[in-house]
Amino acid sequence: MAATVDGAWGIRNIPDQRGxxxxxTGANSGIGLVTARELARRGARLVLACRSEGRGTEAADxxxxxxxxxxVEFRPLDLADLASVRAFAAGLPDERLDLLVNNAGVMALPxxxxxxxxxxxxxxxxxxxxxxxxxxxxxxxxxxxxxxVTVSSGFHxxxxxxxxxxxxxxxxxxxxxxxxxxxxxxxxxxxxxRRLREAGSGVVAAAAHPxxxxxxxxxxxxxxxxxxxxxxxxxxxxxxxxxPAEAGALPTLYAATADGVRPDSFTGPSFLMWRGxxxxxxxxxxxxxxxxxxxxxxxxxxxxGVTYGTAR
Numbered sequence: 001m002a003a004t005v006d007g008a009w010g011i012r013n014i015p016d017q018r019g020x021x022x023x024x025t026g027a028n029s030g031i032g033l034v035t036a037r038e039l040a041r042r043g044a045r046l047v048l049a050c051r052s053e054g055r056g057t058e059a060a061d062x063x064x065x066x067x068x069x070x071x072v073e074f075r076p077l078d079l080a081d082l083a084s085v086r087a088f089a090a091g092l093p094d095e096r097l098d099l100l101v102n103n104a105g106v107m108a109l110p111x112x113x114x115x116x117x118x119x120x121x122x123x124x125x126x127x128x129x130x131x132x133x134x135x136x137x138x139x140x141x142x143x144x145x146x147x148x149v150t151v152s153s154g155f156h157x158x159x160x161x162x163x164x165x166x167x168x169x170x171x172x173x174x175x176x177x178x179x180x181x182x183x184x185x186x187x188x189x190x191x192x193x194r195r196l197r198e199a200g201s202g203v204v205a206a207a208a209h210p211x212x213x214x215x216x217x218x219x220x221x222x223x224x225x226x227x228x229x230x231x232x233x234x235x236x237x238x239x240x241x242x243x244p245a246e247a248g249a250l251p252t253l254y255a256a257t258a259d260g261v262r263p264d265s266f267t268g269p270s271f272l273m274w275r276g277x278x279x280x281x282x283x284x285x286x287x288x289x290x291x292x293x294x295x296x297x298x299x300x301x302x303x304x305g306v307t308y309g310t311a312r
Contacts (some may be wrong), residue, residue: 009135018043026104
């Protein structure tokens with residue numbers, strides 16, 4: 001890894017992004033906002049793909065205020081609705097895309113379903129991004145040295161996938177469901193990287209995770225249920241134990257911009273997968289299972305109706 005004078009890769013190491021166009025999902029707050037802001041600071045044209053028009057527009061205005069001359073726009077995207085995913089992909093004006101950051105996600109929510117009937121965490125965290133990537137892949141393939149970076153989590157270690165119950169219809173435990181959705185992210189990257197390689201594509205598919213970063217993900221689920229004590233505890237953990245979003249975004253920015261990022265790599269914080277500069281991260285063995293990756297891919301194509309043109 002390229003490093004700063006103190007030996008750690010940091011924001012100052014992000015290379016020039018002028019001439020590149022990037023889409024960042026969930027870019028209205030947290031590590032998504034930091035990722036978009038720093039890419040814009042290096043000259044990239046940014047599309048903030050967010051569910052909330054108000055928060056997305058506010059984030060775009062904030063970046064433009066902080067970085068005069070920044071080229072940034074908001075476009076609506078609801079990953080819990082495949083019709084919205086298709087509309088977003090169809091509405092992008094450019095024929096070429098250099099970078100897609102699959103950052104948006106939900107964590108440990110009460111049981112719910114997306115507009116298409118999928119369990120919410122699996123539907124948003126995996127299926128929405130699977131569909132989006134497939135729909136944008138022709139644009140990515142038209143760009144030299146394009147990348148797809150998918151944000152997973154160390155919590156993928158909580159569970160392998162249950163291929164017979166992808167939508168948690170036979171029992172739901174919120175943290176296990178979250179872990180499975182993050183395992184799905186890594187299996188998706190593993191299988192996408194393999195297919196791109198076999199197709200002779202120059203697109204690099206990689207994964208990253210932020211460690212324990214102070215964002216709104218941890219408090220959202222308990223807030224939805226009105227569990228005030230649990231929400232206060234989660235907020236306290238964010239203040240005392242978590243690293244700031246600026247640090248949590250570094251692995252994503254590294255995977256998106258650094259030289260020599262390998263396909264199917266997994267970058268996270270260097271210290272116990274929790275905090276610190278970007279470094280290669282441990283991943284559970286089941287996220288490197290070729291058979292599981294292909295089975296998830298087939299199921300995902302069937303569930304979303306999005307079929308990739310990559311090799312099998």
